[in-house]
Amino acid sequence: MQVTIRDRQPLLPWEHDRFRVCLDGPWLYSDVLEAAYDYKLVSAGADNGNIVVAPTRKVAMRPDPVGVLADLSGQFVMNFKDKWASYYPGENIVLKITLKKEVKFWPDYAVLEKEIALPVSEAYKVDLSRFLSDFTAKPEAGKNYYAVYSIKRTGSVSKNDFTKGIETGRVSYAPASLAFNR
Numbered sequence: 255m256q257v258t259i260r261d262r263q264p265l266l267p268w269e270h271d272r273f274r275v276c277l278d279g280p281w282l283y284s285d286v287l288e289a290a291y292d293y294k295l296v297s298a299g300a301d302n303g304n305i306v307v308a309p310t311r312k313v314a315m316r317p318d319p320v321g322v323l324a325d326l327s328g329q330f331v332m333n334f335k336d337k338w339a340s341y342y343p344g345e346n347i348v349l350k351i352t353l354k355k356e357v358k359f360w361p362d363y364a365v366l367e368k369e370i371a372l373p374v375s376e377a378y379k380v381d382l383s384r385f386l387s388d389f390t391a392k393p394e395a396g397k398n399y400y401a402v403y404s405i406k407r408t409g410s411v412s413k414n415d416f417t418k419g420i421e422t423g424r425v426s427y428a429p430a431s432l433a434f435n436r
Contacts, residue, residue, distance in 0.1 A: 255303040257284065262309045265290050266341060266411070268318035275305065290315050317405060317412040320420070322347070322378075326401045328428040330382035330393070342374040345409030350416055353382055355391070356398035356424055365389050365399070371408070383430070398424045 257273050265271070272287040284305050286293055291309035299305040317338075324334040332351065353366040366389050372378055382401075386393075393399065402419040 258304060258306045260296060260306055260308045268321060269315050314413045316415055317407045317417055319417040322405045324403055324422055326422040326425050328425045329430050332380045332401060334378040336376055339374050339376045342407060342411050345374050345407060346371050347374050348406040348408060350404045352402045354400055365391050393427050395427055395429055397427055399427050400424045
């Protein structure tokens with residue numbers, strides 16, 4: 255059995271097509287599980303097992319869950335790198351950031367939750383200390399913190415859904431005033 259896709263444009267690097275094909279005795283079933291195009295069936299493959307489909311229209315898929323990666327500094331500055339920025343000209347990105355305090359032998363808790371919309375770029379810098387008035391608790395010097403972030407692309411290239419959250423590494427908070435004294 256084989257699925258042949260006829261006359262399709264190249265997919266974006268993070269896109270994919272997934273089909274399910276089932277041979278049940280003399281019957282052959284197929285359906286699209288997830289795809290970058292709507293497809294019409296050209297040949298059902300009943301005689302030779304070769305299913306042929308052709309695209310009818312482009313469908314936005316979820317953005318690459320690891321297309322934007324970030325790190326967090328001890329001064330609560332996050333630096334993001336956008337691997338696919340060139341594919342999203344003129345569009346915006348929404349960064350959903352949750353800053354968490356690490357608590358030993360107890361669940362970690364969120365001290366800040368923010369959504370920030372920015373024009374697409376190869377890099378983004380977000381200084382979370384600018385939002386100190388929004389913190390649920392005053393940050394403590396020397397304590398460990400980390401961020402959980404996800405992204406949403408707003409525009410026509412990808413679905414406008416948030417990706418699964420990614421955690422940064424843990425950092426020890428060093429307020430800017432302490433960092434300059436080192």
